[in-house]
Amino acid sequence: xxxxxxxxxxxxxxxxxxxxxxxxxxxxxxxxxxxxxxxxxxxxxxxxxxxxxxxxxxxxxxxxxxxxxxxxxxxxxxxxxxxxxxxxxxxxxxxxxxxxxxxxxxxxxxxxxxxxxxxxxxxxxxxxxxxxxxxxxxxxxxxxxxxxxxxxxxxxxxxxxxxxxxxxxxxxxxxxxxxxxxxxxxxxxxxxxxxxxxxxxxxxxxxxxxxxxxxxxxxxxxxxxxxxxxxxxxxxxxxxxxxxxxxxxxxxxxxxxxxxxxxxxxxxxxxxxxxxxxxxxxxxxxxxxxxxxxxxxxxxxxxxxxxxxxxxxxxxxxxxxxxxx
Ligand SMILES: [Zn+2]
Ligand SMILES: [Zn+2]
Numbered sequence: 544x545x546x547x548x549x550x551x552x553x554x555x556x557x558x559x560x561x562x563x564x565x566x567x568x569x570x571x572x573x574x575x576x577x578x579x580x581x582x583x584x585x586x587x588x589x590x591x592x593x594x595x596x597x598x599x600x601x602x603x604x605x606x607x608x609x610x611x612x613x614x615x616x617x618x619x620x621x622x623x624x625x626x627x628x629x630x631x632x633x634x635x636x637x638x639x640x641x642x643x644x645x646x647x648x649x650x651x652x653x654x655x656x657x658x659x660x661x662x663x664x665x666x667x668x669x670x671x672x673x674x675x676x677x678x679x680x681x682x683x684x685x686x687x688x689x690x691x692x693x694x695x696x697x698x699x700x701x702x703x704x705x706x707x708x709x710x711x712x713x714x715x716x717x718x719x720x721x722x723x724x725x726x727x728x729x730x731x732x733x734x735x736x737x738x739x740x741x742x743x744x745x746x747x748x749x750x751x752x753x754x755x756x757x758x759x760x761x762x763x764x765x766x767x768x769x770x771x772x773x774x775x776x777x778x779x780x781x782x783x784x785x786x787x788x789x790x791x792x793x794x795x796x797x798x799x800x801x802x803x804x805x806x807x808x809x810x811x812x813x814x815x816x817x818x819x820x821x822x823x824x825x826x827x828x829x830x831x832x833x834x835x836x837x838x839x840x841x842x843x844x845x846x847x848x849x850x851x852x853x854x855x856x857x858x859x860x861x862x863x864x865x866x867x868x
Contacts, residue, residue, distance in 0.1 A: 544556040545597055545600055545601065548771070548777075549721075551572060551573040551574070551697065551699070552570060552571070552572050552573070553570070553571045553573075553601060554568050554569070554570055554571075554771070555568070555569040555570070555571055555593070555594070555597040555601075556568060556569075556593070557569050557583070557584030557590050557593045557594060558584075558589055558590070558593055559584065559585060559587075559589075559590070559618055560587070560589050562585075562618070563821075564618060564734075564774050565774070565775075566774065567582055567583070567584045567585075567590075567618045567619065567773055567774065568582070568771065568772065568773050568774060568775075569581060569582050569583055569584065569594070569597075569773075570582070570725055570771055571597070571601060571603065571608075572696045572697075572699060572701075573696075573697070574695075574696040574697030574698075574699070575697040575698075576607065576697075577607050577608065577609055577696065577697075578603065578607060578608040578609070578696065579608070579609050579610075579611055579694065579696045579701070580603075580608055580609070580610050580611070580626070581610075581611045581613065581716065581725050581727075582611070582612065582613055582618075582619040582620075582727065582773050583610065583612070583619065583620065583621055583622035583623055583625075583626060584618060584619075584621055584622055585617050585618050585621040585622070585677035586617065586621035586622055586624070586625065586677045586678060586679050586680065587621065587677045590621060590622060590677075591622065591625060594622055594625075594626070605626060605628050605630075605631060606628055606630040606631060607630075607631070608626075608631055609631050609632040609633070609634060609694075610623060610626055610627065610631065610632070610633045610634065611633075611634045611635070611694070611714075611716065612633065612634070612635040612639055612643070613635075613713055613714055613715070613716075613725075613727025613728065613729075613773065614635075614636070614639055614709065614710035614712065614713040614714070614727055614728065615638065615639040615642050615643070615710055615711075615712075616710060616728065617676075617677040617678050617679070618677075618773075619727065619728070619773060620635070620639060620642075620643060620678070620679050621677050621678060621679050622679065623635075623643055623679045623682060624643075624679040624680030624681060624682050625679070625680065627682055632686045633682060633684075633685050633686065634685075634686045634687075634688050634694065634703075635685060635686075635687070635688065635712075635714070636687065636688060636705065636712030636713070636714050637687050637712060638710070638711040638712040639685075639710075639712055640685040640686075640687045643679055643681070643682045643685050644681060644682055644683070644684075644685055645681035645682075655669055655672075656669075657743045658740075658742075658743050658744070659835075660861055660862065661743050661744045661745055661810075661858070661861065661862055661863045662744055662809060662810035662811050662838050662842055662862075662863065663809030663810060663811035663812060663838075663862050663863075664810075664811045664834060664835070664838050666831075667831045667834060667835060668831075672832065672835060688703040688714060689703065689705075690703065690704065690705035691703065691704075694716070699718060699720075699721075700718065700719070700720065701716040701717065701718055701725075702716070702717040702718075702719060703715075703716060704716070704717050704724075704761070704762070704765075705758070706727075706729045706758040706761065706762065707751075707754045707755075707758060708729075708738065708751050708752065708753075708754035708755025708756070708757075708758050708759075709727075709728050709729055709736045709737070709738060709751075709755055710728075710741070711741045711749075711751075713727055713728065713729055713758075714727070715727055715729050715730075715762065717765060717767075719765075719766070721768075722766050722767050722768040722769070723767070723768065723769050723770075723771065724762065724765070724767050724769075724770045724771070724781070725771050726762075726770045726771065726772045726773070726778075727772070727773050728772075728773050728774070729755075729758065729759075729762065730759070730762065730770055730772060730778065730781070730784060730785065730788065731772045731773070731774050731775055732770075732772060732775045732776045732777070732778045732784065733775050733776065734774065734775055735788060735791050736755075736788075737836050737839065737840055738751060738752050738755055738792075738839070738840055738843035738844075739751070739836070739839025739840065739842065739843050740839065740842045740843055740846050744810060744842060744845075744846070744856065744863035745856070745858045745863050747846055750846060750847050750850040751843055751846070751847075752792065752843040752844055752846065752847040753847050753850055753851075755792075755843075756789060756792060759785050759788060759789060762781075762785060763781075763782060763785045767781045767782075768781075769781070770784070792844070795817070795840075795844055796844055796847070796848065798817060798818065799813055799817070799841065799844050799845065799848070800848070800853070800867075802816045802817065803854070803865065803866065803867065805866075805867065806866065807857070807864040807865065807866040808864060808865060808866075809862055809863065809864055809865075810838050810841045810842040810845060810863070810865070811834070811838045811841075813841040813845060813865070814826075814834070814837040814838040814840065814841035815837075817837065817840075817841060819833075819837060821833065845865045848865075849865070852868055853867070853868060854866065854867060854868055855867075855868045
């Protein structure tokens, strides 16, 4: 479905079949000579069909349309390879660029099985991860953007704002003049962006949740009227939504400390006892992909608490256990 939101801007809904996110909102900004398309959907037939139809309906020439990828997740970067042409540019951050140019090892394979084992998750394979299954075809060239850099689309100036945390790199696009933010997965309405860790629990050197919370503050310091997120509805109360997200993570941190009590637990054990907004109630019945996301979420919070010196972690027989410091 296509909806015109501003004189030169359209939202294209790309369906994500059998995915609880339902759709990716891709945004198309029409310029004078060149246009910009923000995020793409999975590298999956249904997404391609929806994108092809939008390209036809909006009479988009891909040669004149550059592509901006907010972050590496497949529901954003999946069709980058499919939509790239020798004449257009694909803009994204350094980590995402490296992954899109075929270095999947940087994101998944090399650490993935160690990550599953160390977090205490059993019986799950790489193929259970939709981000891996529907990842983009490799790209030959990508234009790396930096924090503060301005992209011009006709009269519109979009500032690239580095907002890491949800992914090792994530960029929002800020239109200062119109007080608009294209937020990718950094800020979503109603649902909370999934956080995880991107290293193995034993070797991790970055506090991704800590980065996420501080880049929320970075966005809160901007003058914004409307946020256009990559999933669900448009956000008209940006500052309230940012506070809600911070509050959500604060409660989750408290809940994890309660779950741990005086015990020592793995990431998966903590995840199995946390409250999830899913219709499936028993952890055993969670589909593999949901177990991965839930455990990732638990690990992001556990790791943050280790960085804050509230918890300690210990590697025993290849599995990482967390307990009170
Ligand atoms: Zn994402
Ligand atoms: Zn997403």
